[in-house]
Amino acid sequence: MSIPLQGELAGEAPVLEFKNVFFSWPGGKGLSDVSFAVPAGQFVLISGPSGAGKSTLLRLAVRLEEASQGNIFLSGKSLKSYYPPELRAKIGFVQQTPTVLPGSVRDNLLLPFTLNVRKGEAAPSDKVLLQWLGRLGLADVELDSDAYGLSVGQRQRLCLIRSVLPKPLAICLDEPTSALDLESRERVEEIAEELAAEGITVFMVNHTGYYPGCPHMHLTVYEGKVEVL
Amino acid sequence: MNEDFISISWVQLLIALSLVSVSGILSIYYKLKLEKDLAIGVVRSFAQLLTMGYLLKILFGLNSAVFVMALYLVMTLFSVNIIHGRVKEKNVSYLLPTGLAVMFSYSLVTILVTRVVIGAQPWWEPQYFISIGGMVAGNSMNSLALSLERFFSELKSRRDEVEMLLCHGADYKEATAEIFRDALRAGMIPAINSLMGVGLVFLPGMMTGQILAGADPEEAVRYQIVVMFMLVASTALSSIIVLQLVRKRCFSGAMILLTGKKK
Incomplete structure (x- = not known):
């Protein structure tokens, strides 16, 4: 199926663009001839059954996997033309399993600013960190508390904040609400929409397909094929 | 005797x-x-x-340097082969880095000890060179196998952590810094334990062998001290070199982790 490339229609380079991308895992599953383009500031919902290739799509976007055919572009430049750490500093990725490191909540939130790729960038102040914790319903979490003491749902939100703090061009969220109650889930979804409104393109995987809000774009993944709804 | x-x-x-x-x-x-x-x-x-x-x-x-070096080469190649047999890793090729690390570190430490510390003339005198080289190879082999095994198993079990760091813009060195340290520690602990326990918990084989063969115990002790220190040096040096070379091979040019894939 030929899908109109929205970035081309708008006359400016899309933030993320897949052009005839193929990928296969050793077991045979994968993605086949995937093409789509997403302009800046969009909130993109990605849905489909388990194992359909939703996470693979995100992993390809941050180059944790390499496409066997086709090209992927970030801001009009092939992913291959970026130095990998610089690419990943521009497009955030929150994994399905929230991973925190030993240390305090503050240490974990400021982790991206300790890396060479962000040398010279000022780390956010405690005030900013606390504002973000409050925005995601974690006002009762102290910055000095042990990150290992957080629940899975709290860790999911910590990982989301950690990826958003460096202000990337786009952010890929792989089922960021899977361990959250309804209230927290709605809050994360609101934040995702707010981020898109602030100009950060958001890709959010949701395997249930149910989404109460109104995404700008909806990609469905089924048996390795991607369709834009 | x-x-x-x-x-x-x-x-x-x-x-x-x-x-x-x-x-x-x-x-x-x-x-x-x-x-x-x-x-x-x-x-x-x-x-x-x-x-x-x-x-x-x-x-x-x-009395030929060529034959001494040939035998030394065979011994070190066998140690590489034994390490290769003990470390279970299929996705990353580590044979060449192991060979290079082994050759460099074993040779450096062995030559330093025979030439500078013992002062053998010539430095390749087989009585010293092969004996010292054998001890270096035997002990460092175990440390290298331990370091590599730990490094690969940690990379697999902490894959999510490594990928999380990569996703924040870490390069392969930053993403594996903690695992690198753990693996290095694992390889060096036996040599450090030996330093702690020698003379108290156990009498090392070389010293005992010399004493059994009738050597002056004080002389045997001096040799043993040299051997202990050289083993610490060779295990540290070989582990650092091999891990530095191998960890780069665990990632593709695009800094994609190649081992421990879930799918």
């Missing part, structure tokens, strides 16, 4: 063999399935040590 030295006859060697049979019986009784390995180990140690004994006898007579 001291006149009091008691030589061991073939019959006495066979009596010693009965000690291994105890392990064999235990293996059969508890169904450990180690009998085959034990039998192969016994045959190999007999064959390898006897061959080495004869080779050394010939080498001492030949």
Whole structure:
């Protein structure tokens, strides 16, 4: 199926663009001839059954996997033309399993600013960190508390904040609400929409397909094929 | 050699063999399935040590640097082969880095000890070079295998952590810094434990061997101290080199982690 490339229609380079991308895992599953383009500031919902290739799509976007055919572009430049750490500093990725490191909540939130790729960038102040914790319903979490003491749902939100703090061009969220109650889930979804409104393109995987809000774009993944709804 | 030295006859060697049979019986009784390995180990140690004994006898007579280096090369290549057999990793090729690390670190430490510390003339004098080189290779081999095994298993079990760091813009060194340190520590702990326990918990084989052969215990102790320090150096050096080279190979040019894929 030929899908109109929205970035081309708008006359400016899309933030993320897949052009005839193929990928296969050793077991045979994968993605086949995937093409789509997403302009800046969009909130993109990605849905489909388990194992359909939703996470693979995100992993390809941050180059944790390499496409066997086709090209992927970030801001009009092939992913291959970026130095990998610089690419990943521009497009955030929150994994399905929230991973925190030993240390305090503050240490974990400021982790991206300790890396060479962000040398010279000022780390956010405690005030900013606390504002973000409050925005995601974690006002009762102290910055000095042990990150290992957080629940899975709290860790999911910590990982989301950690990826958003460096202000990337786009952010890929792989089922960021899977361990959250309804209230927290709605809050994360609101934040995702707010981020898109602030100009950060958001890709959010949701395997249930149910989404109460109104995404700008909806990609469905089924048996390795991607369709834009 | 001291006149009091008691030589061991073939019959006495066979009596010693009965000690291994105890392990064999235990293996059969508890169904450990180690009998085959034990039998192969016994045959190999007999064959390898006897061959080495004869080779050394010939080498001492030949007085040739080329033959000494050739034997040393064979010994180090076997140590690489043994490490390769013990580390289970299919996705990352680590044979060449291991070979390079082994060659460089073993040679550097062995030459330093024979030439500078002991002051052997010439520095490749087989009595010293092969004995010291053998000890370096044997001990560093275990440390290298431990370091590599730990590094690969941690990379697999902490794959999410490594990928999380990569996703924040870490390069492969930053993403594996903690795992690198853990693996290095794992390889160096046995050598450091030996430093702590030597003379208190155990008397090392080399020193005991010299004393049994009639050497002055004070002289044997001095040699043993040199050996202990050189083993710490060689394990550290070889582990650092091999891990530096191998960790780069665990990632593609695009800094994609190549080992421990979930799908």
